[in-house]
Amino acid sequence: MTVAKLVSTVSAPSPWRRFAARAALAALVWLGLNGADWRSWIVGVPAATLAAWVSMRLLPTMTWRWSVRGAVLFALFFLRESLRGGWDVARRALAPRLELSPAIMFHPLRLPSGPARLFFGSVINLLPGTAVVAFEESRLCLHVLNRSPRVAADLRDLEDRVAGLFGCNLREERDRKG
Amino acid sequence: MIIADVLTGLLLAAALFFFVAGTVALFRFPDLYARLHALTKADNVGLGLAVAALMLQADRWTEVFKLALIWFLVLAASATVCFLIGNEAYRRGQQPWTCARDGESSRGTARPARPL
Numbered sequence: 001m002t003v004a005k006l007v008s009t010v011s012a013p014s015p016w017r018r019f020a021a022r023a024a025l026a027a028l029v030w031l032g033l034n035g036a037d038w039r040s041w042i043v044g045v046p047a048a049t050l051a052a053w054v055s056m057r058l059l060p061t062m063t064w065r066w067s068v069r070g071a072v073l074f075a076l077f078f079l080r081e082s083l084r085g086g087w088d089v090a091r092r093a094l095a096p097r098l099e100l101s102p103a104i105m106f107h108p109l110r111l112p113s114g115p116a117r118l119f120f121g122s123v124i125n126l127l128p129g130t131a132v133v134a135f136e137e138s139r140l141c142l143h144v145l146n147r148s149p150r151v152a153a154d155l156r157d158l159e160d161r162v163a164g165l166f167g168c169n170l171r172e173e174r175d176r177k178g
Numbered sequence: 179m180i181i182a183d184v185l186t187g188l189l190l191a192a193a194l195f196f197f198v199a200g201t202v203a204l205f206r207f208p209d210l211y212a213r214l215h216a217l218t219k220a221d222n223v224g225l226g227l228a229v230a231a232l233m234l235q236a237d238r239w240t241e242v243f244k245l246a247l248i249w250f251l252v253l254a255a256s257a258t259v260c261f262l263i264g265n266e267a268y269r270r271g272q273q274p275w276t277c278a279r280d281g282e283s284s285r286g287t288a289r290p291a292r293p294l
Contacts, residue, residue, distance in 0.1 A: 032243035079226075086223025089216050090199030093206055101277050102212055122257040126222060131214050132261050133268040143211040143264060143274055 015056070023052035064115055064166045074165050078123065085128035092145065103147040104133070107140040107155050110170040111163060120162045127158065182234045189231035196224035209275035210267050218260045225252055 026048035034040040092099055111117045121132045121140065130151060134141035144151050163170050200220030207213045229249045236242045 029247070032240055032247070035238065035240045082219070082223055082226065085219040086196050086200075089203055089220040090196055093199045093203030093216065093220070098206060098208070100208065100212060100275075102209075102274050103276065104274055121261065122254070125218050125257040125260040126253065128219070129215065131211065131218065131264050133211070133264040141268065143214070143268075145212060145215050 015060075018061075019052050019056055022055045023048050026051040026055075062115075064168070066165055067167075070165045070167075074161060077161060078126075081127045085126065088128045088145070100145055101147050103144055105142045105144050105147070105151065107142060107152070109138055109140055110159055112168055112171065116162055116166040116168050119166070120159060123158065123162070124155070127154075130155070186231045186234045189227050189234070193224045193227035193231060196220045196227065200224060210272065211264060211274045214260050214264055218256050222253055222256055225249060 027044065030040070030044040030048055034044065109117065111120055117135075121135060124130050124132050124140070124142065129145040131143045132140055133143050142155075159170065197220070200216050203216030203220060204213050207216055226249055229245045233242050233245050236245065
């Protein structure tokens, strides 16, 4: 997750500095793709500039920051959970009897809307037994492979971690029962 | 380096296992939603393991970088496409397959879902 590391160093004072930082990031990717052949920059410089321009158009400001430590911890958590998710599917697929009890579940969202929520939704799709099928106003609608109370607890745990990663506060729910 | 080669072999074998399991799941799982799980989870782990195996064989750091970038982009695309397909099916009112009743048997008879 080197991208996360770089993102966290991008400060956001003036548009030009942001543009320069993103162009530098794009140039770094170009360097990674093409190695140290200097002639490649004939294409690389325009490409990086264009990438930075498109990025500024699509996402003018980044309102969040990831700490390096938070990103590394989350990456490790993500790798572990991915393996667990893959193993879970593999086990179910290869078992002589198909052990599935799928269901549609709702998860009340505590994350504020915006990038943190989108990130949460994307990560859910890669983790064990859960896939988002709809974003609603204040809750997520998910398809789960195996209905169990553990899924709800896992989702809350993941939401806590995403909130920690993005440094945002969770809206505490009142009079809601899981 | 013999250790790197052995590790590459092990990682590739593990990757193969996850790809095969993902494909089996694609055939065996009862409906669109469950199959989405098979594709997004097992295949991503399989790809991750294959990428890790190839990284050990890379001669230059740019190759490692490219492999990591491929994995990251596929993960991002996979999560997004999973949502788009699942969301479209849900919006059209496709009901997920469910077991006949909890607890007694997991074999369950399939309730016919409206085909996509």
